[in-house]
Amino acid sequence: MYKIFEPNKIFHFTSKAPKYVLVLFIVFLSIGLLEALILSPEDYKQSDAVRIMYVHVPAAWISLGIFSSLTLFSIFGFILKNKNFFLISKSLAPSGFVFTLIALVTGSIWGKPTWGTWWVWDARITSMLILALFYLMYLIVWRIYDFEEKVYKISTFISILGIINVPIIKYSVDWWNTLHQPASINILSESSIHSSMLYPLLMMTAAFALFSLLIFLMKYNTELIKIKNKGLDRL
Amino acid sequence: MINEIFYMNGYAVYVLSAFSFTLLSFLGLYLVTKVQFVREQNKFVTKFGTLNTEQAKSAKLQRINNEILSEAINN
Numbered sequence: 484m485y486k487i488f489e490p491n492k493i494f495h496f497t498s499k500a501p502k503y504v505l506v507l508f509i510v511f512l513s514i515g516l517l518e519a520l521i522l523s524p525e526d527y528k529q530s531d532a533v534r535i536m537y538v539h540v541p542a543a544w545i546s547l548g549i550f551s552s553l554t555l556f557s558i559f560g561f562i563l564k565n566k567n568f569f570l571i572s573k574s575l576a577p578s579g580f581v582f583t584l585i586a587l588v589t590g591s592i593w594g595k596p597t598w599g600t601w602w603v604w605d606a607r608i609t610s611m612l613i614l615a616l617f618y619l620m621y622l623i624v625w626r627i628y629d630f631e632e633k634v635y636k637i638s639t640f641i642s643i644l645g646i647i648n649v650p651i652i653k654y655s656v657d658w659w660n661t662l663h664q665p666a667s668i669n670i671l672s673e674s675s676i677h678s679s680m681l682y683p684l685l686m687m688t689a690a691f692a693l694f695s696l697l698i699f700l701m702k703y704n705t706e707l708i709k710i711k712n713k714g715l716d717r718l
Numbered sequence: 719m720i721n722e723i724f725y726m727n728g729y730a731v732y733v734l735s736a737f738s739f740t741l742l743s744f745l746g747l748y749l750v751t752k753v754q755f756v757r758e759q760n761k762f763v764t765k766f767g768t769l770n771t772e773q774a775k776s777a778k779l780q781r782i783n784n785e786i787l788s789e790a791i792n793n
Contacts, residue, residue, distance in 0.1 A: 494782045498789050520737070521723065531726035534733045538740040581747045589736040596732050694744055701751045708758040708786055715765045715777060 490567055490707050497700050497707075504697045511690035518683035526680075533680075535593040541688040542585040543611070545695055547649055549579030550614060553621070554642040561639045569635050572642070573625055574702035578695040580618035587611055598662055606655035607663035610648055617645030759790045 519537035526533035553572045560568030590608065591601045602608070621641050628634045656665045667676040676684070724730055766787060769777060777783050 491780065491782045494785055498785055516737075520733070525727065531729040532732055534726070534729075535736045538736055542740065577747065577751070581743050585740050585743055588739050592732050592736045592739070596729055698747055698751050701755050705751070705755045705758050707782070708755075708762050711780075711783060711786060712758065712762050712765060714780075715762070715769065 490570070490710070494704070494707055497704055501697055501700045501704075504693055504700065508690060508693040508697055511686060511693055515683060515686040515690045518686055523683045524677075524679055529597055532593065532596045535589055536680075537683055537687045539586060539589040539593055540684060541691040542582045542589065544688060545691050546579055546582035546586055546611075546614065546618075547652060549575050549582065549695060550618070550642075550645060551649060553579060554646040557635075557639040557642045560635065566631075566635075569638070570703060570706050571699075572638070574699050574706055575695075576618060576621050576625075577702060578698040580615065580622060582691070582695065583611065583615040583618055587615060594662075603662050605661040605663055606659040607652065607661050610652040610655050613648050614645065614652060617641060617648065621645070759786065762786050763790045 515537070519534055523534070523537070525531045553575045556568045556572040556575070559565065560572065587608075590611070594603070595601050621638055624637045624641060625634060628637065655661060656663050724734075726733055766774065766777065766783075
């Protein structure tokens with residue numbers, strides 16, 4: 484079944500997709516920015532500072548989603564001995580790392596007007612910082628090792644260790660007393676966020692997801708061409 | 719209206735710096751990824767140009783190689 488993921492078969496699609504994804508991203512981002520900065524209402528407590536939520540929350544969601552996918556593909560690659568799954572994982576990591584940084588920095592900027600401090604070592608923020616470190620370790624491993632088998636083993640090990648941190652990030656606000664507020668959006672129960680704020684938030688999340696897809700496709704194509712370059716050397 | 723956007727009840731400096739950081743990070747990541755892609759694509763085209771007729775014929779048997787070349791030409 485996983486043969487459908489073979490690079491030779493999917494390059495035809497992945498090489499053409501980025502330009503369409505880029506157009507979609509620009510459309511969603513433009514609407515999202517208009518909604519987030521101008522049309523959405525201010526919060527009765529936080530006033531206009533709440534608008535930082537429209538970049539902070541989607542960045543945090545996407546960074547967690549990317550790390551979960553990266554781990555899943557690494558495990559599949561390891562079990563099925565399929566190199567392409569590792570390429571997919573490797574191509575996901577750069578955008579995941581940048582989204583984690585965005586979540587940390589925008590969270591810090593949001594913290595100053597609402598909590599009166601740029602940084603606190605509370606459970607949610609510290610666990611997000613740990614996620615950034617796992618992303619960094621994962622990226623460094625791919626840079627420093629040449630021997631493929633070793634990279635596959637170490638990167639899978641790092642991703643499995645890192646995935647333990649993902650539920651900790653999610654439930655840290657429930658398990659410990661933190662300065663960070665609990666989740667306002669729940670899939671299983673009713674969300675406490677008004678639709679006038681939920682709509683721009685979902686729009687920005689869609690834009691961020693499209694951007695991560697764009698970077699993934701570009702990075703994946705680069706990795707495929709790198710392999711083909713090595714193939715030409717062997718001819 | 720414009721004043722409201724740039725004032726935001728005194729929070730504009732925080733809101734706009736958070737949005738600016740995000741958009742600049744996007745731009746930076748996009749440019750770095752694009753440069754890496756174009757560099758590999760150019761390397762491929764250069765290497766392909768140095769192949770002899772037999773090697774080129776054998777390389778062209780793989781559909782993906784033809785697609786990389788055509789994408790490079792279109793770009």
